[in-house]
Amino acid sequence: MHRSLRLSVERQALIANWRWLQDRAGVPAGAAIKANGYGLGAHEAMTALARAGCRDFFVSTYAEAEELGPLAEGLSLAVLHGPQPADHAVALASVARPVLNSVEQVARWREIAPGRACDVMVDTGMNRLGLRVGETGALAGLTIDTLHSHLACADEDSPVNLRQLEAFSDLATAISAKRYSLANSAGICLGRDFSFDLVRPGLALYGGIPRSEAGGQIVQVARVEAQVVQRRTIRAGESCGYGCTFTAETDTQAAIINVGYADGYLRGFSSRGEALAGERKLPVLGRVSMDLTAVGCDSAPELKEGDWVELNYDLLSAAAASGLSQYELLTSLGSRFERRWTN
Numbered sequence: 001m002h003r004s005l006r007l008s009v010e011r012q013a014l015i016a017n018w019r020w021l022q023d024r025a026g027v028p029a030g031a032a033i034k035a036n037g038y039g040l041g042a043h044e045a046m047t048a049l050a051r052a053g054c055r056d057f058f059v060s061t062y063a064e065a066e067e068l069g070p071l072a073e074g075l076s077l078a079v080l081h082g083p084q085p086a087d088h089a090v091a092l093a094s095v096a097r098p099v100l101n102s103v104e105q106v107a108r109w110r111e112i113a114p115g116r117a118c119d120v121m122v123d124t125g126m127n128r129l130g131l132r133v134g135e136t137g138a139l140a141g142l143t144i145d146t147l148h149s150h151l152a153c154a155d156e157d158s159p160v161n162l163r164q165l166e167a168f169s170d171l172a173t174a175i176s177a178k179r180y181s182l183a184n185s186a187g188i189c190l191g192r193d194f195s196f197d198l199v200r201p202g203l204a205l206y207g208g209i210p211r212s213e214a215g216g217q218i219v220q221v222a223r224v225e226a227q228v229v230q231r232r233t234i235r236a237g238e239s240c241g242y243g244c245t246f247t248a249e250t251d252t253q254a255a256i257i258n259v260g261y262a263d264g265y266l267r268g269f270s271s272r273g274e275a276l277a278g279e280r281k282l283p284v285l286g287r288v289s290m291d292l293t294a295v296g297c298d299s300a301p302e303l304k305e306g307d308w309v310e311l312n313y314d315l316l317s318a319a320a321a322s323g324l325s326q327y328e329l330l331t332s333l334g335s336r337f338e339r340r341w342t343n
């Protein structure tokens, strides 16, 4: 079947980003591959990174763990949400470790899997998932592989970062575990004090720049291409698209391309995004529709029906243009894209 949208993912770029993060951290780097590898393909990402030497992988749910299929020898997988009661049968049959997030999850795990290793998340200031520091007495006697906490503001220069670091250092002294892990992508950029034994990058693996320290180091991994459905002239004084928000001052050539908000090219790109025909920039004209977007192509006289154009999906500049986060840009890309992994 012909798919008219392409999402190309470059393995070597993914691996180069992982290596940079691991070098920067100075300890082993795992990989968050939740949400289908941030939208790019969890199984492909895991396979590529495992070949490069990555050993620790993180998904959010047991459904995601199951979708990955059997785990290759020597790899470790942890499930960040831990087991809900409805997951117990799957959790017991799975080689994945749960990340236990509450006193209740700890009690249930002791009951259904006595003595079996698990990970634990302790909350040090984010108030999302994790036992409170005052509840960690409930961990006595548990076989903990990795004790985690998660940074709330690592992408900013916030005093919260040091407070969480101090709280986690105290926990690492008090609670016995094989390994300790605190840093996500942005946390790795904060410095090696945050590394402990294992880091858990996600965004930066896939080309996101979480902080300025990663600028010029982390490379683009995913490229988005769409096809021209029609080329037309918008005459001076005419408008295009819903709401007629763009009006041509002079005769303007437009290429109508087959991507829209149903594909995750959201309306924040209206009049702000751009496509690329080689080096030439083609600005989005007016509103993004569900399945179509108009781009100005006066600079590309050869562009015609069926031709491919790349969308500018450099995550930092696309985030600035659209008002979306780099995370949203990756994870919202829809099912009409053919995901093509290249070397």
Ligand SMILES: *Cc1c(COP(=O)(O)O)cnc(C)c1O
Pocket: 032, 034, 080, 150, 183, 184, 185, 186, 200, 201, 202, 203, 204
């Ligand atoms: C998603 C997630 C990560 C990865 O975070 P990035 O900001 O994408 O690097 C790490 N740890 C936990 C607990 C997460 O939920």
